[in-house]
Amino acid sequence: MPKNTIPDSETRATAEHAKDLRLWLRMLACTNLIENHVRAKLRSDFDITLPRFDLMSQLERSPQGLKMGELSKRMMVTGGNVTGITDQLVREGLVVREDSPKDRRAYIVKLTAEGRRSFRRMAEAHEGWMVSLFAGMDEKQRDELYDMLAVLKNSAAKVAAKR
Template sequence: MLTMEKDLETRLANDHHQAIRLWLRMLTCTNRITSKIRSRLRENFKTTLPRFDLLAQLERHPEGLKMSELSKRMMVTTGNITGITDQLEAEGLVRREVDKSDRRSFVVKLTPEGQRLFGEMAAVHEGWVIELFEGLSSEEKETLYALLGKLKQHLNEKEAR
């Protein structure tokens, strides 16, 4: 007999509103995918998802980002960003430079070694994500993407009011 892994949906009853069921299904899928990615990053690269995310932010911004901007983008405290940056700097993956426009703050940039390592990790990460979504056809992925885009637009509009 197969046993289902306990997840957020196990607390649902048939009389729960459709929106609650959908929200918990999305949350369960997100948590399961995130857990798998975290585990694979740890096993394959001896790193964490927050470290990967910080490197990804810097890769998108070769001019560098202030610590406060990294904090906003990653939705964590500046203290968390400082800790992660300290580790990555000690490993030679990022460097801090004094911000030319505000000498009281620093801009964090990838080093050449950070660029190389992140490029390697990002390619493997992309493969993992593709693999995790293999259970859906191309058409189903497009439909899901469009529907989630519609939900995102609705949420953005509600927030703007």
């Protein structure tokens, strides 16, 4: 067995570093591929953008409605941003701002009946796109991916949180 089979620690460290980078690039490529597909389909089939779809999906999960600030937190964007996206959805009649009975500074944003209908149709299509995008993976592979992503999420959250 040749000596060089065992790399010195510096070589190994560098190789490991490069692996993390490749892993990230591959993950980014996958996500962009899927995300761009979804954006294009949302646009072409429903004439809506991803941020607007995301806001609606937050509201669907919270039928009692959410305050602007809560939306901002959940979507991890600034308040001004939520204002703009909400304005657009209000203009389209998909959500409403109701005055909060508890706090006159705040609004409670809710899906309208039409917004709910509209969202359900979109969500169904969205789920279908996912099924076809992931169709090349068998169940075991999908489970494995799901589990590994959980580990990654914890790992990355620790780092990203610091700031």
